[in-house]
Amino acid sequence: MMDEFRPPWWLRNRHLQTFLGARGDEERVSAGTLVHRVPTADGEALALHEDAPETPSATSDSPAVLLIHGLAGSHRSGYVVRIGQGLVRAGWRVFRMDMRGCGAGESWAHKPPHAGLTQDVHAALCFINAHYKQHRLALVGFSLGGNLVLKFLGELGRGDYSSTSGSIELCYAISVSPPIDLSLAADMMEQGTGRIYTAYFMKMLQRQLRTKLELWEHWRAQAARVGEHRVLKTIREFDDAYTAPLAGFASAADYYQRSSSKSLLDFINVPCDLLVAKDDPIVPFASYQGLSPEGAWLKNAPGQMFAMNHGGHLGFIDRRDRDARQAHNELMMANVIPHRRWMDRWICQRLIKVVQHKT
Numbered sequence: 001m002m003d004e005f006r007p008p009w010w011l012r013n014r015h016l017q018t019f020l021g022a023r024g025d026e027e028r029v030s031a032g033t034l035v036h037r038v039p040t041a042d043g044e045a046l047a048l049h050e051d052a053p054e055t056p057s058a059t060s061d062s063p064a065v066l067l068i069h070g071l072a073g074s075h076r077s078g079y080v081v082r083i084g085q086g087l088v089r090a091g092w093r094v095f096r097m098d099m100r101g102c103g104a105g106e107s108w109a110h111k112p113p114h115a116g117l118t119q120d121v122h123a124a125l126c127f128i129n130a131h132y133k134q135h136r137l138a139l140v141g142f143s144l145g146g147n148l149v150l151k152f153l154g155e156l157g158r159g160d161y162s163s164t165s166g167s168i169e170l171c172y173a174i175s176v177s178p179p180i181d182l183s184l185a186a187d188m189m190e191q192g193t194g195r196i197y198t199a200y201f202m203k204m205l206q207r208q209l210r211t212k213l214e215l216w217e218h219w220r221a222q223a224a225r226v227g228e229h230r231v232l233k234t235i236r237e238f239d240d241a242y243t244a245p246l247a248g249f250a251s252a253a254d255y256y257q258r259s260s261s262k263s264l265l266d267f268i269n270v271p272c273d274l275l276v277a278k279d280d281p282i283v284p285f286a287s288y289q290g291l292s293p294e295g296a297w298l299k300n301a302p303g304q305m306f307a308m309n310h311g312g313h314l315g316f317i318d319r320r321d322r323d324a325r326q327a328h329n330e331l332m333m334a335n336v337i338p339h340r341r342w343m344d345r346w347i348c349q350r351l352i353k354v355v356q357h358k359t
Contacts (some may be wrong), residue, residue, distance in 0.1 A: 003306040005277075005309075005310060005311055005316055005318060005342050005346075006318065007311075007317065007318045007342075008319075009119050009319070011310075011317060011318065012310050012348030013312075014089075014277070014279035014280065014281050014310070014311075014312040014313075014325075015193065015196075015312065016312070016315075017277075017279075017310065017311055017313075017315030017316070017317060018197075018280075018281055018282070018312035018313045018314070018315050019255070020315060020317050021079075021312060021313065021314045021315030021316070021317060021341070021343075022078075022200075022314070023078070032051070032052070033047070033049050033050065033051050034049070034050040034051075034052075034154050035047055035049055035050075036048040036049075036050060036127065037105075037108065038123050038124055038127045039123065040100070040109070040119060040120055040159045041119045041121050041122075041123065042094065042111070042284070044100065044108060044109035044110070044111060044166055045105060045108040045109060046097065046098055046099070046100055046105045046108065046109065046120050046123065046124070047075070047097075047102075047103055047104035047105035047108065048095055048096075048097050048124055048127060048128075049075045049095065049096040049097075049098070049104070050093065050094070050095050051084055051085075051088045051093070051094045051096075052093050053088055053091045053092060053093060054088065054089065056350050061135075062069055062091050062092055062093050062316055063091075063093070063134075063136035063137070063138070063351075063355045063356050064092060064093040064094070064095065064128060064132065064134045064136065064137050064138070065087060065092055065093075065094055065095070065137070065138040065139070065140060065351060065355075066095045066097060066121075066124055066125060066128065066137070066138070066139050066140070067080050067083065067084055067094065067095065067096045067097065067117070067140050067141075067142075068099070068121070068139075068140070068141040068142065068145030068146075068148055068149060069096075069097075069098075069099065069102075069142060069143075069145050070142045070143030070144045070145050070146070070314070071143060071144040071201060072201055072204035072205055073099075073102070073142075073145075074098050074099075074102050074103030074104075075096035075097070075098050075104065076101045076103065077142075079142060079314060079341075079343070079344070080096050080142070081096075082098055082341070082344050083140075083347055083348060086344060086348045087348055087351065090348065090352060090356070091356075092351075092356075093132065093134075093345070094265075095124065095128060097120070097121075097124050099113035099117070099120065099145070099148075100112070100113045100114075100117055100120055100130050101113055101212070102208075102250060103177075106211060106215070107215055110212075110215070110216040110218045110219065110246075111246060111247060112212075112242060112243045112246050112247055113153040114239075114243050114247050114255065114259060115144050115147045115148055115151070115179070115259045115260070115261075116148075116151060116184055116247075116255070116258060116259025117148065118148060118151050118152035119248070120150065121139070121148060121149065122156075122161055122168075125137070125139070125168050125170065126168065129168055129169060133299070134169060135169055136171055136355050137168075137169055137170050137171060138170070138172045138173060138174070138351055138354075138355045139152075139170060139172075139173040139174075140173065140174045140175075140176070140351070141173075141174075141175050141176070141178065142176045142177065142314060142349060143176070143178065143179065143181065143283070143313065143314060144178075144281075145178075145260070146175035146176050146177060146178030146179075146285070147178040147179050147180055147182070147260065147261045148261075149173055149174075149175050149176075149178070150175050150178055150180060150261035150263055150264070150265065151259065151260075151261035153173060153264075153267075153268040153269075154261060154263075154264025154265060154266075154267040154268050154269050155264060155267070156168070156170075156266050156268075156269075156270070157248075157267035157269040157270070157300065157301075158264065158267040159326065167273065170270050171270070171271070171354075171355060172270070172271050172272070172351070172354045172355050173270055173272040173273075174272070174273050174274075174275065174313065174347060174350060174351070175272065175273075175274050175275070176275045176276075176343065176347070177275070177276055177277065177280055177282075177283055177313055177314055178259075178261065178274070178276075179282075179283045179287065180261045180262040180265070180288070181260050181262050181287040182255070182256035182259060182260045182285050183253070183256040183257070183260070183264050184284050184286060184287050185282065185283050185284065185287065186234075186235060186239075186252075186256065187284075187345060188281075188282065188283070188284045188344075189201075189227060189234065189235055189236075189282065190234050190236065193281060194281065194282070195288045197282050197313075198233075198234055198235060201235055202233070202234070202235065202238065205235070205238050206232075206283075209238075209242065209250065218246060219242070219246070221246040222241070222242060222245060223245055226242070228259060236252050237252075239252040239255055239256075240252035243255060246326075251309050262287070265291070265297075265298060265299075266298075266299050266300065267298045267300070268298050268300060269301045269303050270301055271301050271302045271303050271354065272298060272301060272342040273303050273304050273305075273306065273350060274288075274291075274297060274303070274304070274305040274306065275306045275308075275343070275346070275347075276288060276305070276306070276307050276308070276311075277307075277308050277309075277310060277311030277312055277313070277315070277316070278307055278308065278309050278310075279309065279310055279311065279312060280311070280312060280313045281312060281313060282313040283313060285307070288305070288307070291305055292305060311343070314343065315343070316342045316343035316346070317341050317342065317343075318340070318341075318342040319342070352353070
């Protein structure tokens, strides 16, 4: 296992890692992808995209994984597509979930996507188990989706889904760069170079907002209350104006407090690994204060916290493609797509080691 991330000297800058990591979004998706409409507990629906292994004989008992994107992303986010394609080639059944009202399910729900909407994770997992009876099922979340994964696991362990938890056979999870303290992350985005990332996310959120205003009266009514000509400059302002009121929170502060996963980590009883970068310019490493960076980081489940010195936010790019192919061949993982992104290779290898060989 490659548990050490060592980029070359010219890739040790956290902003370069983050910017390069964001490239490759909207990558090509297989024409054979199935799109499922999954009902949610509150009467709306979300989109779940399924990619089956290419070898028919592998589909009956193949391991499966549910991948969840981050803020302003979708099932087409580059990291989700790349990792999904690699696992499909390795014989996995892959499900890429669009958060509520995102991607293909944008017109299926008027409620906004947010970091605490764990009922959607539960709905997706129940759908997978009901239709495929998976005995080796994993869960992976990125950034905001990573917080969603941890919060769901904590609620599951706390017994919040006790009436239906028996239908979920979840054996492993990975959370990558999760903002487990949403307020701290919002603070960081409003200071110094964090404003650069705020501008990027706000551009994407404003694009989503325009679509929401065209689709839903709820959003138009809220826009009237906010003031149609008011300029929202930060994610906190956007959450205060739209996410919180439309999702049932009193304010952005209330949303951040109730949706952060950090207070629920001690309830997690599913094996789970955490991958973070100490130089992440979006999620402050201080968020993970109190968590053990070595050995087990959960009280009630096995798992490790892999805290890398470099990597930025969802970057973790270490080699040229030629070097990645050589490392790929040395590890004898012929079915996994070689890629210059260490994060992609690490997640695929971790899943295969922990889940695929589980009997």
